[in-house]
Amino acid sequence: MERVYVPATLANLGSGFDALGVALALYLEAEAEPAESDRFHYSGEGYVPDTPDNLVHEAFRAAFARAGEAAPPVEIRLFNPIPLARGLGSSAAARVAGAALADRLLDGRLGREGVFAVATELEGHPDNVAPAVFGGFQLALAQPLTHVPLAQPDGLRFVVAVPGQPLATAQARAALPAQVPHADARYNLARAALWAAALAQGRLELLAEAARDRLHQPYRLELMPGAAEALEAARAAGALAAFVAGAGPSVAALTDAAASEVVRALADYAGPEGRLLTLSIGGGLTWKAT
Numbered sequence: 001m002e003r004v005y006v007p008a009t010l011a012n013l014g015s016g017f018d019a020l021g022v023a024l025a026l027y028l029e030a031e032a033e034p035a036e037s038d039r040f041h042y043s044g045e046g047y048v049p050d051t052p053d054n055l056v057h058e059a060f061r062a063a064f065a066r067a068g069e070a071a072p073p074v075e076i077r078l079f080n081p082i083p084l085a086r087g088l089g090s091s092a093a094a095r096v097a098g099a100a101l102a103d104r105l106l107d108g109r110l111g112r113e114g115v116f117a118v119a120t121e122l123e124g125h126p127d128n129v130a131p132a133v134f135g136g137f138q139l140a141l142a143q144p145l146t147h148v149p150l151a152q153p154d155g156l157r158f159v160v161a162v163p164g165q166p167l168a169t170a171q172a173r174a175a176l177p178a179q180v181p182h183a184d185a186r187y188n189l190a191r192a193a194l195w196a197a198a199l200a201q202g203r204l205e206l207l208a209e210a211a212r213d214r215l216h217q218p219y220r221l222e223l224m225p226g227a228a229e230a231l232e233a234a235r236a237a238g239a240l241a242a243f244v245a246g247a248g249p250s251v252a253a254l255t256d257a258a259a260s261e262v263v264r265a266l267a268d269y270a271g272p273e274g275r276l277l278t279l280s281i282g283g284g285l286t287w288k289a290t
């Protein structure tokens with residue numbers, strides 16, 4: 001039996017829309033074994049039906065197709081602690097898991113690069129997939145497919161406020177305009193580059209500005225009542241950076257050692273039906289034969 005572990009991820013980091021992402025130390029676990037027909041057993045966050053018509057099996061089949069082989073029937077068991085449709089990269093983790101399970105059964109023929117390629121094609125953007133596969137902070141492009149690790153200063157953690165209600169990525173993308181003012185594009189270019197430069201030099205005081213964004217957050221915050229105030233509260237409480245988690249509706253704040261004030265600042269936004277997660281930065285995809 002083959003087992004894989006795939007981290008949750010935060011895409012965009014505010015300014016790096018569809019380009020920047022980071023892995024979190026919260027891991028989906030999935031295992032596969034040969035079976036007479038496709039079977040799926042889901043446990044963990046939310047509800048996903050136990051049918052073979054799911055993102056994991058889809059990625060498994062796509063990975064075999066990339067290797068030029070027909071996918072064998074498999075039984076996939078999955079434990080998923082990543083909240084669904086909350087901006088923590090659950091769909092990317094599911095797709096990476098499916099492709100990685102296939103890669104294990106193909107004796108590693110696709111490798112991490114192949115898993116990255118399969119999952120990015122299915123996901124449509126690489127910013128969750130790159131950190132899910134390679135870990136830490138990543139810069140990624142879909143065309144040409146590229147990933148570059150960014151520096152990772154020690155001791156950083158993310159406080160993530162996860163509301164009780166989901167917001168599907170498709171809905172959050174539909175809220176974006178087809179065109180943006182040139183001034184907004186310029187605003188984001190400098191700030192996305194600032195993430196890379198500030199992390200490389202350990203200049204954490206620059207990250208608050210690096211995370212600011214005009215390309216997607218202003219539109220998405222309209223769908224997320226209370227989120228704009230939560231981001232301001234996190235900044236005022238000393239967060240190093242604060243931004244919408246992926247496509248939302250969660251919000252994330254980067255902190256160093258003392259996070260209790262930031263946790264308090266985000267508690268109202270999580271609300272009684274949501275939760276607050278404090279997570280360190282995760283490694284990428286791992287696996288073991290069991």
Ligand SMILES: Nc1ncnc2c1ncn2[C@@H]1O[C@H](COP(=O)(O)OP(=O)(O)OP(=O)(O)O)[C@@H](O)[C@H]1O
Nearest residue numbers: 054084085086087088089090091094168169246247
């Ligand atoms: N482990 C899984 N197994 C099967 N389907 C999953 C799994 N995880 C997520 N999904 C599907 O993906 C959907 C969520 O994907 P969506 O892209 O909307 O949000 P997300 O990936 O959690 O957030 P974001 O992309 O903003 O980080 C779920 O509602 C579910 O249908």
Ligand SMILES: N[C@@H](CCO)C(=O)O
Nearest residue numbers: 011017018169246247
């Ligand atoms: N870059 C993507 C991440 C969410 O999947 C978005 O913001 O829509």
